[in-house]
Amino acid sequence: MFNVSLVQRLQEELKANPGSLPFDEILYCNIGNPQSLGQLPITFFREVLALCDHPTILDKAETQGLFSADSIERAWQILDQIPGRATGAYSHSQGIKGLRDTIAAGIEARDGFPANPNDIFLTDGASPAVHMMMQLLISSEKDGILCPIPQYPLYSASIALHGGSLIPYYLDEETGWGLEVSELKKQLEEARSKGISVRALVVINPGNPTGQVLAEENQRDIVEFCKKEGLVLLADEVYQENIYVPEKKFHSFKKVARSMGYGDNDLCLVSFQSVSKGYHGECGKRGGYMEITGFSPEVREQIYKVASVNLCSNISGQILASLVMSPPKAHILSFPSLFL
Structure with missing residues (x-):
């Protein structure tokens, strides 16, 4: 080992x-940590962060020569969304409202379905969001979470930490690490026969460590399974930009559920995103979010209470999460240099 x-x-x-x-x-x-292996940070992200952290240089003439016009413009936009333009102050426990607006717009552009900024909780990377949901879902070892094998050990560790039971379901290597609903049903029934109340299903798509990308039809079957069995669907989607097979395409579980006609009254869904993965690899900045849909007002209140315990996530990570979900467009003048 x-x-x-x-x-x-x-x-x-x-x-x-x-x-x-x-x-x-x-x-x-x-562990995925690209900058430790020499990957350089994205110029646009770092310029915007630098300007937001030290806004007094925005009005200096020399700044125009050191930073791209697009980074300067985005920094002004973000600072206008931060109360007092202070990145060193606490924010709302869910994250800065303007940044959540930007992320919601990015989700809507990706999926083609509306996203509500009030459904978004900005966190210090995806991992704290996962821990938060495990804390809310697990009250004893009689509470179980269906989790893929092989899996990123965050899930097995967090389930154990919060005193729950990991209910393994096994991905099929022979079919490219496919997820078979028949396997989910088998493991669910076995767990219930032991008196375990299975609360949620974890799906990592694209997969970690397997790299598989679920077909949309397979995702529809998973959504139907969770709806029928009353399970919270925990969708780890942090690798959505890491797809290396041309014929494969990422579809978020929210997009799939909405395309099936299912709304908030049909399915409890939590999707996780992080600035650590994708092409950006900003692991040390600790930015991410979870989007929660389908939960009752009473449950949402409890989620907010748990988020409030930590006051708020770090502001640099919040800014990065908004930039990841709203990167520069190819038509802007400085686009080529911003991604060096």
Whole structure:
């Protein structure tokens, strides 16, 4: 088993005694962390963040020569949405309203269906959002969460942390790591026979670590399964831009559910997004969000209470999440240089 602590000790040994080991460098490939492997940050993102954090330079003449006009314009737009134009202040517990407006517009443009900014909770990456939902769904070991195997260990760890039961369903390697609804039914029935109340189904699409992309027909079957069984659908969609097979296409579960005619009264759905993945790889900035739909006002109030415990997510991450969901358009003059 891979042991990060051991690797860290080896790295300290290399630093203290160069040449003491049969290698001179360690690359951490155990987790998606592209900038640690040399990927440069996106120019547009960093320019906008810099300007928002130090807005006094926006009025200086030399700024026009150091920053693109498009970054300057976007920074002004964002600062106008932040009370007091202070990125060092607390925000609303769900995140800055104007940034949630931008994200909702990005979701709507992606899916072709309306998105409500009040359904969006900005978080310090997708992981805290997952923990938040596990905390709300699990009250004892008698509460179970259907989770794919293989899976990113965030889910097994968070289920264990909150005292629930992981109900595994196995992806089929022979069919390209496909998700069979028959497998979901089998595991659900077995868990219920043991007295476990299964609360939710986790689907990672595109998959981690398998990389598969679910077909839209398969997604419709999953939506029907969750609706019939009364399960919350937890859709991990952070890899939506990491698709490497030309004939594959990402469809969000919300888009699929809405195209089937299902609305808030039919399905409880939580979708997770992060600035750490995709082409941006801003892992250290800790930005992300969850969009929650289909929950009663009483449950939404509890979700808000849990979010309020942490006051708010960091503002740089909030800004990045809005930029990821509303990147520069190809027609703007400085587009080529913004993605260097």
